[in-house]
Amino acid sequence: MQEATYKVDPTETKKRIDLFLSNVQSEISRSQVQRLIEQDHVSVNGEPVRAKYKVKPGDVVLLRVPDPVPLDLSAEPIPLNIVFEDECMVVVDKPAGMVVHPAPGHSSGTLVHALLHHCQDLSGIGGVERPGIVHRLDKETSGLVLVAKSETAHRSLAGQFKEREIKKVYLALVRGNVLQNKGVIDLAIGRHKIHRKKMAVQREGGRSAVTSFEVIARYPHFSYLRLFPKTGRTHQIRVHVAEIGHPILGDKVYGGKLDAQHMKLPRQALHAHQLEIRHPVSGETKLFSAPLPEDLDFYLKSHSSGGKSQ
Numbered sequence: 001m002q003e004a005t006y007k008v009d010p011t012e013t014k015k016r017i018d019l020f021l022s023n024v025q026s027e028i029s030r031s032q033v034q035r036l037i038e039q040d041h042v043s044v045n046g047e048p049v050r051a052k053y054k055v056k057p058g059d060v061v062l063l064r065v066p067d068p069v070p071l072d073l074s075a076e077p078i079p080l081n082i083v084f085e086d087e088c089m090v091v092v093d094k095p096a097g098m099v100v101h102p103a104p105g106h107s108s109g110t111l112v113h114a115l116l117h118h119c120q121d122l123s124g125i126g127g128v129e130r131p132g133i134v135h136r137l138d139k140e141t142s143g144l145v146l147v148a149k150s151e152t153a154h155r156s157l158a159g160q161f162k163e164r165e166i167k168k169v170y171l172a173l174v175r176g177n178v179l180q181n182k183g184v185i186d187l188a189i190g191r192h193k194i195h196r197k198k199m200a201v202q203r204e205g206g207r208s209a210v211t212s213f214e215v216i217a218r219y220p221h222f223s224y225l226r227l228f229p230k231t232g233r234t235h236q237i238r239v240h241v242a243e244i245g246h247p248i249l250g251d252k253v254y255g256g257k258l259d260a261q262h263m264k265l266p267r268q269a270l271h272a273h274q275l276e277i278r279h280p281v282s283g284e285t286k287l288f289s290a291p292l293p294e295d296l297d298f299y300l301k302s303h304s305s306g307g308k309s310q
Contacts (some may be wrong), residue, residue, distance in 0.1 A: 100136040
């Protein structure tokens with residue numbers, strides 16, 4: 001068990017305890033801090049607190065970080081499409097249908113299981129449940145996933161995501177004719193008030209979410225978009241395009257009732273196409289790309305006679 005003590009000065013007053021701790025140290029992310037708070041590993045003046053507690057001048061904050069728990073996951077020899085790899089990170093082009101990390105109902109066959117076979121030294125990096133994983137994609141979304149191979153790389157890459165330094169580009173097929181050639185969707189997102197596994201646009205109380213887009217081509221019943229999420233909220237792109245009346249083709253959660261044409265796509269037509277990052281060690285700008293996968297490429301080509309490029 002590692003421990004660290006911090007005394008709150010007047011400049012930090014009225015900040016939430018999770019935000020305070022993520023500001024005064026850089027080795028543990030805010031999400032990790034929140035988990036430690038839930039597990040009663042954070043106390044103020046000797047008493048455990050909740051994440052919403054707001055610090056006051058003179059408060060003495062104790063942060064306890066338990067030693068890593070041995071990873072109880074087995075490596076599986078699942079083929080991976082490696083886009084880039086060096087001693088501190090690996091970039092994978094994840095296929096649609098692959099879950100990123102183990103969860104109820106997905107105890108094997110995940111990207112984590114495949115990575116444990118491919119990389120022999122991931123155990124404990126960034127947490128036991130998601131070793132090395134810096135960010136995630138939905139099961140049915142294909143494309144680029146960043147994986148850290150060291151704690152230093154994990155902190156750097158996670159920090160770049162947190163500070164919105166990483167530039168992301170997605171490709172998507174969305175229902176209907178998107179009239180604007182370019183646009184910005186600036187709508188806050190939060191947990192759906194009834195369906196708790198879904199996200200929804202919230203006019204009040206949601207977290208800021210911004211997605212820019214441009215039309216690549218238009219087809220009789222759908223549009224081909226390039227999207228640039230400025231923030232990284234859960235299901236952000238899917239919620240945003242659905243909110244403006246153009247849900248992603250094949251999206252069974254946010255797409256509403258799908259007609260026969262849309263059902264020809266067995267998964268949501270969303271692909272993480274590009275990532276531009278700062279290398280966690282050298283500082284060099286790195287740009288990674290993954291081409292449109294075969295299923296979405298085939299769908300476009302099968303409708304190419306009716307498409308009109310911008």
